[in-house]
Amino acid sequence: MSTDSQQTGDDLDAEEAAQAEMTEDDLRARIEELEATVADLQELEETMAAAEDGQNKMTIIATKGTLDMAYPPLILATTAAAFDWEVVVFHTFWGLDILHEENSRNLKLSSVGNPNMPVPNIVGAIPGMDRMTTRMMNKRIADNDTATIEELVDLSLDLGVELQACQMTIELMDYDENDFYEGVTTGVGAATALQHMGESDVQLMI
Amino acid sequence: MTTDLDITETLDVTGVSCPIPVVKTKQAIDELGDGEILEVVATDSGSMSDIRGWAEGTDGVELREQHEGDDVYKHYVEKTG
Structure with a gap:
């Protein structure tokens, strides 16, 4: 020592x-x-x-346009907005159909690809099966008083969620900007999405 | 199923499910003044957890009480500013 x-x-x-x-x-x-x-x-x-102290922020990239896959982005977006989060949902490829006024009312459920469907995939592949499973799903949505996609889009816009439609895929899929709900942001691309993702606490790709 | 709280407004979200009860609650709370209490009447069993989670994660609101009855769930949310 x-x-x-x-x-x-x-x-x-x-x-x-x-x-x-x-x-x-x-x-x-x-x-x-x-x-x-x-x-x-x-x-x-x-x-x-x-x-x-600042506001939380979430950015979701919505890429799917089937009836089942249209729900998660909208449910999370509206709920996050209820938490006073700043929310951006960037829609690209089939996700654009969620924002398309006409198509959003006619989203379909695929009867193949999901082993939990009530029909085997081989039967699901028969023409007309998607229409049948979609009708079943829409009935369940109505019976359970689940909000429709159109209602959730309107609610998202009311709550200040920024719904963006990717410009490149609008053109790729030959959509017209006027086909989308009023309040949807167009003329945005990957850089805008990435900028929001960089600023976000939560980033999701659905 | 009764409360001693002094309720300012009642929001009826019976018959609707997630995420509507939470979202409508938020919109109704925005219309209230500080110290006022909103009663939310729901039939969605998920609202017990969802309204609690929302109130805990949101500034300016406090969940005062929750009551579970026969298929009816009541929530009392105070706007704290």
């Missing part, structure tokens, strides 16, 4: 000696450097505090 304290004493002496060697200019420079560091830290702390 005595050796340790001896070393500590030596270290202190060495430090004192080094300090004594520092010129006044060195010290001033060092003080300025430390002041700058403290200012940076204070700024960082303020930024972090602001981020904590």
Whole structure:
């Protein structure tokens, strides 16, 4: 132990000696450097505090246009808006049909691809089966008083959710901008989506 | 199924399911003043958990009471500012 304290004493002496060697200019420079560091830290702390107090943000990328897959983005978007979150839903490819006034009222359920469907896939592939399963699903939606896609789109817009329609896929799928619900944002692309995703606490691709 | 709270407004969301009860509650609360209480009458059993979760995750509201009856769920939410 005595050796340790001896070393500590030596270290202190060495430090004192080094300090004594520092010129006044060195010290001033060092003080300025430390002041700058403290200012940076204070700024960082303020930024972090602001981020904590700030509004949460969610960005959803909606890519599917079947009846079942149209629901999750809209349910999450309206609920997040009820939490006072800022919400952006970027619709691309088949997801555009959710925002398409006419198509959104006629979204279909696929009778193949889901092993839980009441019909085997081989039967589901028969022409007309999608129409039948869609009718079954729509009846269930009505019987359970589940909101329709149109109602959820209207509600999303009422709550201030930003519903975006990808410009590239609007053109790719030969849609007209006027076919979408009033209040839908068009003329946006991947960079806009990415910008919102970067700012978001929650990002989902559905 | 009764409350001693002084209710300002009642919101009827019977017969509708997720996410409508929470969303309508939020819209109704926005119309109230600080200290006022909203009664929410729902038939969606998920509303017990959803309204609680919403109230806990949202600033300016406090869930005062919840009552579960025969297929009716009542929620009392105060706007705290």
